[in-house]
Amino acid sequence: MHVSFNLAATFDAALKTAATAAGFDAADFSPEVRTADPKHGDFQANGVLPYAKRTKQNPRALAEKLVAALPADVLTGSDVVIAGPGFINFTLKPGALQAWLREFSTRAQLTAGAAVAYSGQTWVVDYSSPNTAKQMHVGHLRSAVIGEAVCRLLAFSGARVIRDNHIGDWGTQFGKIIWAYKQALVTAPADLEAALAAEPLAEFERLYKVGNNAADADPAVLKEAQQELVKLQAHDPENTAIWKRIGEVSFSAFQQIYDLLGIRFDYTLGESFYNDKVDQVYRELTECGLAAESQGALVVFHPEHPRFKEQPFLVRKSDGAANYASTDLATILYRSEHFKADATAYVIDSRQGDHCQQLFLTAQKWFDKTNRKVPHLEHVSFGTVLGEDGKPLKTRSGENIKLKDLLREAVERARRLVDERSSDLPEAERARIAEVVGIGSVQYADLSQNRSSDYLFSWDKMISLEGNTAAYLLYAVARVRSIFRKLDATPGDATTEAGANAIETPAELALARKLVKFSDAVALATSSLRPHFLGLYLYELAGEFSAFYAADKVAVEDPAVRARRLLLCARTLLVLETGLDLLGLRTVNRM
Structure with a gap:
């Protein structure tokens, strides 16, 4: 076969x-x-x-x-x-199972086998997308970790993947920040510079609140803030310099989070990048008869759609300003022409469902009418992270939980688990394991859920060696590694595996059958853009390995039996480490 x-x-x-x-x-x-x-x-x-x-x-x-x-x-x-x-x-039959295990003995062989599925396709994945001048909070977690897993799954399956962080770096809020910045520059310049040196992004976030509150309280301030925005849009050197500084400190803070989560981007093209590209959108939508003026605004109607008959898609505001729809349409055109994208996955929360539907409908009609190839556009929607009270996760004071604080606490909690179980390990190794387990626990708690659902954030369930958790899976990897250390063997060693005889015990066969289903888990997770299918498979694989390890001793005298059991151990390790990497998690050799 x-x-x-x-x-x-x-x-x-x-x-x-x-x-x-x-x-x-x-x-x-x-x-x-x-x-x-x-x-x-x-x-x-x-x-x-x-x-x-x-x-x-x-x-x-x-x-x-x-x-x-x-x-x-x-x-x-x-x-x-x-x-x-x-x-x-x-x-x-056992022979076919063993043939698959021998054929796919390395990460490179697994990758080559999987790459057939999406070969030749170019996918843009639009994910994370925080706003500059604001710290990332727990609400940014899901887009970041789901988006990274989707990228890795698509790339593993053969697609050319372009990671684009479509940040929010333009709009009315910058007029208010610049106004507040200039006020502080006059009233307390030393305090401003000290705050920007210590916690720059937190200070710009504070300045926005100052400017926003002042504009709400005083129409004169609002007018001044609007003028600051007009100057920025006209490329005023002073305001442009302040805006660039906001962007630089924002990117630096974001990158610290991304480094912890193992996320990288190919491009960070924010709303400002498309500022000079929206006029083409207005012109073409009007010329092809899709858009029309309504009460001074430019809108697109979709009368054939039951929900959007009376709900226009606003692509230019009545004051002539661009909005999300304007830049999103310009982005679709740019990705199609510049990246030659066959598909784009938008990893955005489910509350943006109507916007995405109207955006996709508009883009499809626009591309059809202008004789362009219509790309596949998919909303990879997700639910909300909930606290123990069943409401969106917040601090006790009702503030959004900063993502850096959440990840810091995860590492601290994981450190207590590591110290309790592995106090004999060197300090530096325990610190590294705690970071891998802590960050991985936060990632996996999200990725193990069906993304469409809300999920309850529970520290006790998350950082636990019981149940479908990162710690359980990472411990399974460490346990397989320990088998090879004890036997002074190397995982995947061809000489050792060459002596393996036929798989025969029920536990061996059950584990082998689970291993060959890795491809199905990857295919299902990728085609549905739902990483939890791969997470569930890895959890079940770890369970099958545990049953095998309990039933069949690996360190037996018979070299042929030992070789075949080491082969099964090696493939379990390969699949667990590959699968966890596809989800964006790092692994450890000891726990």
């Missing part, structure tokens, strides 16, 4: 070949191969039933014809059983 990374795809291709040989209408038949309930086998094909219904034939008879026409290597590599009215179940 041909061994490919994705065995479900292997069976799918074999069934399509058999369907042609059996006289099926190949264009109308889809095998629909998916992972099976373990009670029934490894993979199940469900496509016979809908095909039989469409063609008014007996599904069981069709399934029998299909199985009879399967290529010989599929039949020698797996047991094939027809169940019920026409489900086709495949159970891999």
Whole structure:
């Protein structure tokens, strides 16, 4: 049987070949191969039933014809059983399982096998996107960690991925900050510079609050702040210098968070980058008949859409100013023309659902009318992080929790766990393990959830060695590493594995069957852009390994048995470390 990374795809291709040989209408038949309930086998094909219904034939008879026409290597590599009215179940034989484990023995081989799925596609992933002059808080966590995992999954699956941090660095708030900055420069210049030297981003955030409160209280201040914005938009040197300083300190603070989370960006193209590109949007939308003026504003209607019949998409405000819609449309055009993007994933919270729908509808009609290739646009939406009270997570005083403070506390809590369990390790190593476990716990608590749902933030559940947690998975990695240390062996050593005989015990077979399903977990997580499917798989794999380790001793005298069990240990380590890396987590050798 041909061994490919994705065995479900292997069976799918074999069934399509058999369907042609059996006289099926190949264009109308889809095998629909998916992972099976373990009670029934490894993979199940469900496509016979809908095909039989469409063609008014007996599904069981069709399934029998299909199985009879399967290529010989599929039949020698797996047991094939027809169940019920026409489900086709495949159970891999031990030899096929072992062949897959030998074929995919390195990260490079796994990557090469997976890269077939999205090869040739260019994806832009738009994620994180904080506002400058503000500190990142817990509300920024989900976009950052989900977006990074999505990038890694797509890249692993063969896509060319462009990471774009579409920051908020333009708009009315900067007039208020500049006004407050200039006031402080006059009234307390030494205090201003001291604060900017100590905590620059916190100081700009404070200045915004000062300017905003003053503008709310006094129309004269509001007018002055608006004038500061007009000067900035006209490229006034003083105001531009202040604006650039805001951007520099913001990027520096953001990067500290990104470094902790293992996030990098290819581009940071904020709203200001598109400031000179919105006029083309207005002109083309008007010329192609999509946009029209309404009460002084430029709007697009989507009368065919039930929810947007009476809800216009505002692409230019009545005062002539651009808004999110303006820059978002300009961004889609730029990504299409400059990056040649086939698709863009917007990792934005679910509250922006209406905006994304109207944006995508407008872009699709615009591109159609101007004879451009329409890119695939997808809203990777997510829910809210909740506190123990079931409300959005805040401090006791009701403030947003700063993300740097949250991550710091995670490391401190993980350090207590590490000190308790591994006090014999050197201080520097315990500090490093605490950082990996603490940061990873925050990331994984998010990524293990279905992103569409809100989730409850609980320190006790998050940093625990029990349940589906980062600590549990990282401990599984460390435990496999310890096996190789004790036996003075190297994971993946070809000489050791060459002596392995056939997998035979129930625990060995169960672990091998779980390992070959890695490709299915990656495919499901990537196609749905839902990393939790991979997280669940890794948790189940760690459980299978634990059962195997409890049932079958690795350090046995028989060299052939020892070799095959070390092979299983090595592939478990490879898949766990690869999977955790795809989710953005680092691993440790000891815990």
